[in-house]
Amino acid sequence: xxxxxxxxxxxxxxxxxxxxxxxxxxxxxxxxxxxxxxxxxxxxxxxxxxxxxxxxxxxxxxxxxxxxxxxxxxxxxxxxxxxxxxxxxxxxxxxxxxxxxxxxxxxxxxxxx
Amino acid sequence: xxxxxxxxxxxxxxxxxxxxxxxxxxxxxxxxxxxxxxxxxxxxxxxxxxxxxxxxxxxxxxxxxxxxxxxxxxxxxxxxxxxxxxxxxxxxxxxxxxxxxxxxxxxxxxxxxxx
Numbered sequence: 001x002x003x004x005x006x007x008x009x010x011x012x013x014x015x016x017x018x019x020x021x022x023x024x025x026x027x028x029x030x031x032x033x034x035x036x037x038x039x040x041x042x043x044x045x046x047x048x049x050x051x052x053x054x055x056x057x058x059x060x061x062x063x064x065x066x067x068x069x070x071x072x073x074x075x076x077x078x079x080x081x082x083x084x085x086x087x088x089x090x091x092x093x094x095x096x097x098x099x100x101x102x103x104x105x106x107x108x109x110x111x112x113x
Numbered sequence: 114x115x116x117x118x119x120x121x122x123x124x125x126x127x128x129x130x131x132x133x134x135x136x137x138x139x140x141x142x143x144x145x146x147x148x149x150x151x152x153x154x155x156x157x158x159x160x161x162x163x164x165x166x167x168x169x170x171x172x173x174x175x176x177x178x179x180x181x182x183x184x185x186x187x188x189x190x191x192x193x194x195x196x197x198x199x200x201x202x203x204x205x206x207x208x209x210x211x212x213x214x215x216x217x218x219x220x221x222x223x224x225x226x227x228x
Contacts, residue, residue, distance in 0.1 A: 004156060033215070042117075043157075043202060043218035056213060091156065098214050104149075104156035 002026045004105035006092050012111045013082055021077045021108045023092030032075045033093040033102060034067065036060070043091065049075065050098070082112045115140045119203045119219035126193055126226050134188040134222045136177075136203035144207040146170075146179050146186040147216060151200045160188075160201070198226045 005024045013019050025032050034046040047057040049067055066078045075094075079086055089109050093102040120135040138144065145164045149157040161170030166181035177188045188201060200223050204216040 006156075035218075037221075040220070042220045043204075045215045045217075048215065056215060093156075099208065101159050102216070104151075104158070106154060106156045 002103075004092055004094055004103050006090075006105035006108050008108060009106065010109045010111075012113065015084060015112055016081050019079050019082055019110065021079075021090050021092075021110070023075045023077075023105055024073050025075055025092070025094030026103055027073070029094035029096050029103070031055070031095045031098050031102075032067075032069070033095075034077045035091040035093065035104075036088040037091070037107075038085075038088045046077070048098075055098075079110075082110075084112050086110060087112045115144065115205060115207050115217045117203050117205055117217055117219040119201075119222050121220070122200075122223035124222060124224045126224070128195055128226055128228055129192045130226075132188070132190040132193045132197075132224065134201055134203075134224070136186045136188065136219060138184050138186065138203075138205050140184075140205055140207050142207050142209055143181075144205040146177070147204040147206070148175070148177055148186070148188050149202040149204060149218075151202065151221070153199070157202060193224070193226045195226045195228055198224055200224070 007022045032049045037043045047061045048055045089107045091107045092105040095102045116139045147162045148160040150160045151157045161172040163170040163179035169178045200221045202221045203219040206216045
């Protein structure tokens with residue numbers, strides 16, 4: 001069964017450094033998403049992406065964040081200058097269309113020191 | 114805004130015990146309600162859903178009934194197995210009321226089932 005994959009599974013970085021989290025969505029899906037979950041808190045929506053542009057974003061998704069689909073398979077989330085409070089689990093998801101079920105990846109655990 | 118509240122975990126049960134994980138919601142309209150499950154090392158998977166009041170979603174022996182009068186969507190299973198150990202997330206989406214198809218999640222409830 002096709003699945004969403006994410007790399008790396010864990011990343012440790014120093015405050016102020018840039019990180020790029022990578023995702024490979026399911027190949028025939030058109031909508032892509034990033035969510036995050038700070039330890040002990042809710043899963044929060046960050047951004048959705050369709051047709052090579054952001055279709056929806058939350059208040060969390062500020063200028064520190066950017067997303068890109070650099071080629072036909074990868075979907076990336078970049079955090080330009082990480083802060084301690086960016087430490088969280090980051091989930092990527094994809095769906096065939098916006099009202100259809102989203103399929104989630106296993107997550108990348110980011111720790112900012 | 115819309116929100117989901119679910120019981121804190123971990124919930125620890127013996128195999129074959131009855132499971133209830135409570136979930137209540139706040140929404141302006143008539144949302145669709147979901148339960149997702151995350152097994153260790155895997156992504157969130159849709160477990161079941163219900164799209165209108167009194168609907169019952171069911172899958173893999175799990176059930177949840179959309180109760181509009183109590184704004185609840187409690188997850189139940191009659192007899193849990195060790196393989197049900199996972200984190201369970203309640204969620205809603207409310208596109209019909211000017212909201213979005215993006216689900217709003219609860220914090221997740223960890224279930225641990227002992228042999």
